[in-house]
Every structure is written in C-alpha cells, then in structure tokens.
Amino acid sequence: MATAYGIHLGNSSGCLAVFANGAASVLANDAGDRVTPAIVALNGVEWEIGLPAKSGQASSKSIIKHNKRLMNNDFNEDDLTYVESSSSCRIQNDDKLVYEFETSETKLYSNPDNIATKIYAKLYTIASHSVQNEGDLKLVLAAPLNWSSTSRERLVKCAELAGFDVLQVISEPAAALLAYNIEESSEDLNVLVFRLGGSTCAASVVKVSSGFMSVEKNIFRADLGGQCLTKDLADYIAQEFRQRWKLDPHESRRAMAKLLQHADNCKHVLSTLSSAHVFIESLLDGVDWSQNVTRARFENIISSKISAYIEPAKKVIESFDGKITKIVLCGGSMKIPKLQSAIASLLPEAEVLSGINPDEVIAVGCAKQAGMILDLPELSLTDTSTEIEFLGKDIYLKYLDQTVKLFKEGTPQFAQNVCNIDVEKDAKDVSFTLHDDPDNDKFAEEVFNVESLTKPFKLKATLQPTNILLQVE
Template sequence: MAAAYGIHLGNSSACLASYTNGAPSVIANDAGDRVTPAVIALNGSEWEIGLPAKSGQAATKAIIKHNKRLMNCDFSDEDLTYVESFSSCRIQNDENLVYEFETSETKLYSNPDNIATKVYDKLFTIASHSMRDDGDLKLVLAAPLHWSNASRQRIVKCAELAGFDVLQVICEPAAAIMAYNLEDTVEDTNVLVYRLGGSSCDASIVNISGGFISVEKNIFRSDLGGQCLTKDLANYIAQEFKQKWKLDPQESRRAMAKLLNHADNCKNILSTLNSAHVHIESLLDGVDWNQNVSRARFENAISSKIPSYMEPAQKIIEEFSGKISKIVLCGGSMKIPKLQSAIANLLPEAELLSGINPDEVIAIGCARQAGLLLDLPEITLNEPNTEVEFLGKDVYLKYLDQTVKIFKEGSPPFAQNVCNVDVGKDVKTIDFTLHENPDEEQFATETFDIEKLCKPFTLKATLQHSKIVLQVE
C-alpha cells in the first residue's frame, strides 16, 4: 500500500509531512523536532545530518550549510561565496563542483547532489518508521519558482536515490496555496505568498480561479534571509559580553560560530515566547556566558532590518493592479511576530493566514498534493509535454428540486467540488443528473443508495479530463 509524503528541503532546514486519513500532518524526526536542520557534517570519519551536525564542537567537524543554493544549475559566484562563508569544508569549483571534507581522521570528497541525497536518506528513514505497513513512499517535492527543469530533475534524482517514488515537483508558492486548501476557493482570488527562509526570500502574487493556480508576479531576493536577523542578535549578545568582560567575541571566529548557533536557537524560542535564556559554555577565553533575552530586546535589535524585508512585498503589491484578499506566510523566519505584523500592515484589508507554522507550510502543501494524486492513480504526470484540455462549458448538477453549477467553463483537469446535500430521512435513493445548461437534457445520470448514510451527506464531484466522477460520503 502506497503512502503519500511531501518534503520541502530548504537552504537552512527540511520538513517532512504525510497525508493520511484525508489530512496532512508533519512527521517529527528522531529528536522529536518537526523541522530538521539542513546541515551535514563529517565528524571524525562519521557523517552527521541535522541537529547532531549543527550542534557540538564545530571546530572538530567539516560542515556544509546552505547546500541547496548549489543544487541550482544556474548558481552564481555570490551563491558559491555565501555557502563558503557558512561552511568549514573546502569547495573546489573547477570543471565540477566538489566539497573537500577534512578532519583529523580522514579526508573525503563529495558534491551537492550527494549531500542532498544524504538529507533525503535521513527523511526517508523517518518516513519509513512512520508507516504502519510496508509499501511505496510516494512523494511530492517543492522547488523554487525560478529553478529550471534541469535543477528540478536534480532534486528528483536525489530523492529517488534515497528510496522515494517522486510523483511530481511543484513550485513553492503553489505548495503554500495548497497547504491552506485555497485552490478550492469558489471565487477568483489573488493571494500574496511571502516566504522568508534562512538565506533568501520570495514575494509572489498567486491567482486562484476554478481550482487553477497561476503565479502572476514573483520577486526573488538571495540577499535577504533569516541569517541576517540571527547575526544581528548574535552581535547584540556579543556587545553585552564585551561590555561586562572587556573581551570581544567578534574577534574570534570560534566564539562567533558558537554565538550564531545559540542566537539562532534563541530567535526560534522568541518567535513563540516572550523571553529566552542563553547559556554559552566557554564563549571566549574560558568565560561562560548567561543572559536572558526578551522579545522586546530582540525586536529592537532587528528593527532597522524590517523595512528591507518588507521591500519585495511592497514592490510587488505596488506593481499589481488587482485586489489581494489573502496573505500566506511561509519560511521559518516568518514565525517572528514583528515580521508577521509588518506584512499584515501592508494589506490591512487582506486576511492573514498563519494557522500553520510557516516553516511547515510548503511541506504540508506537498503532502496534500501527493494525497490528491494517489486518489487519481490513472493520471500520469511524468510527461512534461502532455496537452491539457480545460473544460469547455459550464456543468450543472440537478437533484430533487435543486440546481447547482459544479464546474465553470475553463476549469482545469482534476478539479473537485463538494456539495452538502440535505434530504428527508425517508429518502432511500437519489438521482443526480449533469447538464451543460439547466434547461437542456442531461448528458449523464447517477443513482445512489443513501439509506445508510448520515443526513445531510456530501457529494464530491471530481473532474478527470473530460470525465466527471461523483461520490457520496
């Protein structure tokens, strides 16, 4: 029996979600965390992935961070410099990109694809342990909107090498829309999807019409990310330490590496709590450091950066002439309340959707898409040039004395509509008929035995190419 999963592998973290019993949910890793750091380290001669790689004595490890940037076939020199600045392994960029991991015990060579495969291996193990029965692990992946097909195929290959059966790759804004089930919105809707990750951000305007999701505008920035906020918080703690002990952690690379790690943990805590305690053992010259950081202090430390983070969203809103009625937040850094309120203030009349943890949104959307695809096993999505025909006419549903338009002209294949049907308790069977015009003859009819159903019940209509399937639940 196949199981449906969704994965979002970002620059800083990875999230795994599953689709079971009609609903998506995030699967925690072996440490109990819902998000796994996308950090890989060679410690001695052993590979560490996730939290073990991120924590511990960084000086004894060869570490690679932000590997996803170099999975893009069109990566720039800026991307290479950025990854080098956060990693402790050497990167050779001759004919092929090669990582050189060197520790006191060994020296190993790898590349971005192998590193990504190791992360997918970790997530495959977590997914396998969550399954009750043996079966295929069907997967939907999310990729940045600006990535080429070649870049998308690289992550597909890595996931398949780890053991997953990849059904589809969807863009990150579409996954965010699907996490909130917005594609089922009846009216045409424009949504601002704002993603702020560890090292980059996107602002997208997405239009939803008849179950069809289209990205109208997009702005991508590789110079804005949560790492900037982490650095501001680390600098604030360093100044506090310097003021008390007359020692400057900013002069020591080892001390700042420790500070950045603790500042990142502190930032995550302050996203949900009003204060966080920082304890750093032997920060500099054997001196330990203890400090309580309030959310107000943190917000004051990052206040100068907030206008720059709002700039992509502000620009795309000004360039778009339509009405934006909803805002979807994704990316781990969007957990910060100050940033959430700043985005909401850009569109005071729009509904801010923040019910799902922002760093889980894209994975949940992918898992939901995987679940929908498994419900339609006859669909083949492997051929990129398949011609898709949209519905040419409105379709109406009639039952008893009711008439409902279930699909409008232009609806995409695989669209769904759910109707609540309320009939008398004595009704045992009911006929549903489909019409292209309410006044014309039916072109299809379906009779259901509803005697054993709880009333009212629901009727689900699914458009599969030119075929409409009716189900009662």
C-alpha cells in the same frame, strides 16, 4: 499500501509531513524537532546530518551549509560565495562542482546532489519509522518558482535515490496555498504568499479560480534571509560580552561560530516566548557567558531592518492591479511576530492565515497534494512539468428540481467540487444528470441509492480526463 508524504527542503532546514486519515501532519525527527537542519558534516570518518552536524565542536568537523543554493542549475557567483563563506569544507568549481571534506582522519569528496541525497535519506528514515505496514513511500516535493525543470529533476533523482517514490514537484507558492485548502474556495481570490527563509526571500501574488492557481506576480531575493537577523543578535551578545570582559568574540572564528549557533536558537525561542536564556560555555579564553534576552530587546535590535525585509512584499503588492484578500506566511523567519505584523500592516483588510507554523506550511501543502494524487489512481505524473488541460465549457448538475453549476470553463483536470444534497428523509434513489447548458439535454446520468445515507449527504464530483466521477458520502 502506499503512504503519502510531502517534503520541503530549504537552504537552512527540511520539513517532512504525512497525509493520513484525511489530514496532513508534520513528523518530528529523532530529536523531537519538527524541522531538521539542512546541514551535513564529516566528523572524523563519520557523516553527520541534521542536528548532530549543527551541534558539537565545529572546529573538528568539515561542514556544508545552504547546499540547496547550488542544486539550482542557474546558480551564480554570489550563491557560490555565500555557501563558501558559511561552510568549512572547500568548494572546487572547475569542470564540475566538488566539495572537499577534510578532517584530521580523512579527506572525502562529494557534490551538491550527494549531499541533498543524504538529507533526503535522513528524512526517509523518519518517514519509514512512522509507517506500521511495509509499502511505498509516495512523495510530493516543493521547489522554488524560479527553478528550471532540470533543477527540479535533480531534486527528484536525489529523493528517489534516498528511497522515496516521487509523484510530483510543485512550486512553493502552490504548496503554501494547498496547506490552507485555498484552492477549494468557491470565490475567485488573490493571495499574497510571502516566504522568508534562512537566506532567501520570495513574494508572490497568486490568483485562485475554480481550483486553478496562477502566479500573477513574483519577486525573489537571494540576499534577504533570517541569517542576517541571527548575525545582528550575535553581534549584540558579543558587544555585551566585550563590555563585561574586555574580550572581543569577533577576533575568534570559533567564538563567533558558537555565538551564531546560540543566537539562532535564541531567535527561534523568542518567536514563541517573551524571553530566552543564552548560556555559552567557554565562549572565549575559557570565559562562560550567561544572559537573558527579551523579545522587546530582540525587536529593537532588528527594527532598523524591518522595512528592508518587507520591501519585496510591498513591491509585489504595488505592481499588482487587484484586491488581495488573504496572506499566507511561510519560511522559518516568518515565525517572528514583529515581521508578521509588518507584513499584515501592508494589507490591513486582508486575512492573515497563521494556523500552521510558517516553517511547516509548504511541507503540509506537499503532503496534501500527495494524498490527493493517491486518491486518484488514474493520475500518472511521470513528467514533473506536465502540460495541464482545462475544461472548455461550463458543466451543470441537475437533480430533483435543482440546478447547480458544477465546474466552470477553465477548470483544470482533477479539480473537485463537493455539493451538499438535501432530499426527503425517506428518499431511496436520486438521479443526477450532467449538462453543458441548463437548457440542453443531459450528456451523462448517474443514479444513487441513498436510502442508507444520513440526510443531507455530500456529492463529490471529480473532473477526470475523459469523464466526471460522481461519489456520494
């Protein structure tokens, strides 16, 4: 039996969610963490993926970070420079992009696709351990809105090489809305989706109408991310250390690598707690460092950059002619309360959806989409950029003396509508008819025996390519 999964692989981390029993949930990795660092390292002759690659003695490893930037076919020199500066492996960009991993024991060559496959293989292992019965692991992936179809196809191939059966690739804003079931809203909505990851940022306004989502405005920034905030916190800790011991960690690459790692952990702790303890063994010249950092201190450190971080959201709101009623926050850096309140202040009357951890939102949305696809066995998505057909007229449902507009013109295929049906408790058979106009004759009819159902009951309608499927629940 197939199981539905969703994965969001970002520049800094990856998250895996599963859809089971009508709900999506995030799967923890073998370390108990709900997100896995998107880092791969060659340590001696062994490959390390995730937390092992991030931890330990960095000087003995050859490491690649932010690999996703170079999975985009349209990457530029700035992307290449960013990946080179944050990684310790060499990158050759002649005829083809090649990573050169060198340790004291060996030298190996790889490329962005192979590295992505290794990360997907790590997530595949987590997924396979969560399944009791043997079966296909069906997957929906999320990709940035600005990626081309060829870049998305590269993601699909990497995930399939790792063992997944990829059903579809959807955009990150669409996945974020699916996580909160916003597409099921009976009203037309405009939603701000703001994603702030480790090294990139995107702000989108998405219009939701009858289950169909369309991106009205989008701004992408490759120069804004949580790494800048991590560096600011690391610089603050380095300054405190220098004042105490008259030693400057900035003069040692090894010391700064340690500092950045501990500052990143501290930043994540301060997203949920009011203080965090930093202890770094042998930071510089054998000197250990121990320090408490409060959330108030961290917010003071980053306060000068808040306006720059919310600028993409501010610009996309100003350029959009319409009322935005909901805000969806996603990306690991949006766990920071100061940033959450800053975005919320741009639209005081909008509802901020925060029931799901921001770094898990997109993966949860992908898992829900995978679950919906598996629920519709007729759906076949062999092409990741499939053309979508829309309903050309309104469809009405009639039963007893009631008339309901079931789907309105422009509704996409596979949209669903659930109606509450209230009938007499002793009712046995109920006839449902479909019409393209309330005054026209029926073009389809379905009769259900509802004698054994609890009243009122639910009628689920699914718009399929050649008919409308009615089911009672």
